[in-house]
Amino acid sequence: MFGAPDEPATAPRVFEALGDPVRRRLLELLAPGEQAAGALVTALQAETRISQPAVSQHLRVLREACLVRVHAEGTRRLYRVDDAGLDAVASWLARFSDAFAQPLDALETELARGRRDRRRVDAARVSGRARAAGPGRASGA
Amino acid sequence: MFGAPDEPATAPRVFEALGDPVRRRLLELLAPGEQAAGALVTALQAETRISQPAVSQHLRVLREACLVRVHAEGTRRLYRVDDAGLDAVASWLARFSDAFAQPLDALETELARGRRDRRRVDAARVSGRARAAGPGRASGA
DNA sequence: CTCCTTCATAAGTAGACGCTTATATTGAAC
DNA sequence: GTTCAATATAAGCGTCTACTTATGAAGGAG
Numbered sequence: 001m002f003g004a005p006d007e008p009a010t011a012p013r014v015f016e017a018l019g020d021p022v023r024r025r026l027l028e029l030l031a032p033g034e035q036a037a038g039a040l041v042t043a044l045q046a047e048t049r050i051s052q053p054a055v056s057q058h059l060r061v062l063r064e065a066c067l068v069r070v071h072a073e074g075t076r077r078l079y080r081v082d083d084a085g086l087d088a089v090a091s092w093l094a095r096f097s098d099a100f101a102q103p104l105d106a107l108e109t110e111l112a113r114g115r116r117d118r119r120r121v122d123a124a125r126v127s128g129r130a131r132a133a134g135p136g137r138a139s140g141a
Numbered sequence: 142m143f144g145a146p147d148e149p150a151t152a153p154r155v156f157e158a159l160g161d162p163v164r165r166r167l168l169e170l171l172a173p174g175e176q177a178a179g180a181l182v183t184a185l186q187a188e189t190r191i192s193q194p195a196v197s198q199h200l201r202v203l204r205e206a207c208l209v210r211v212h213a214e215g216t217r218r219l220y221r222v223d224d225a226g227l228d229a230v231a232s233w234l235a236r237f238s239d240a241f242a243q244p245l246d247a248l249e250t251e252l253a254r255g256r257r258d259r260r261r262v263d264a265a266r267v268s269g270r271a272r273a274a275g276p277g278r279a280s281g282a
Numbered sequence: 283c284t285c286c287t288t289c290a291t292a293a294g295t296a297g298a299c300g301c302t303t304a305t306a307t308t309g310a311a312c
Numbered sequence: 313g314t315t316c317a318a319t320a321t322a323a324g325c326g327t328c329t330a331c332t333t334a335t336g337a338a339g340g341a342g
Contacts, residue, residue, distance in 0.1 A: 052290095
């Protein structure tokens, strides 16, 4: 049952996976915690008219992008968010952080190291404010 | 020349825009600073076989997603990264930050406020580590 | 073993998307 | 003015993508 789980451990096509609104919604539904595939189907069908295979295919794409992880429990498939994909996105995005963010990064790294000793390894750190920015880009003028 | 610049100031279809590798490359090319459209075409053509209109169309999508901003200088069109779109991405991504990140966010906000007084308003803060995470998600086990 | 539940895969199709060539528009230079 | 340089838009087209229905495979219950 259920094809062999031989994902390549890297995170290819992450942005492509996030390009679809249904897949983003799936991730949002998974944000609070683990969910069975069936529960995700039900939740989506309460919002949109979509079939079970469609959801399954979306979950496959998310899996291949390392954005979700699965483990079987009986006949159920329990999905959860996978940090690997999100980290890939965050790290790409970091390239566009303003220059002044760098020292802050260093501080964060330090703090994160301290926390890591408190057990909680290698988790993503992302924060953002949604308002449009003024002219404060790295390019200056 | 050049259609009227009436973008809606919001950032729709940001993830869709980032879904294309050429558009991501364009943003990377713009990361160091402002670039003329022609320079971007030249840079891309040094890597891939692509036409000028194709690049122009990609730039249009990036514009509509608030991922780049333009201003005309003579007959040139100078493009730069627009924080609005990146902020939208970062803020969506923030939903998936681990719980322990919250206090850190507060610290950051405080630090950012201090910097804001030093002039440099409302810029995005994003940082991430690319390595795959251990079992540290919000969903616990 | 049989039946039901849960989920994935197969095959086919409509539409979206990105590319190309051709052309229009605008500013600068002569 | 005419001409050139820079960029955007228009039209057309192949391909990729997400959907559907139909089916398969596997675990649990009786």
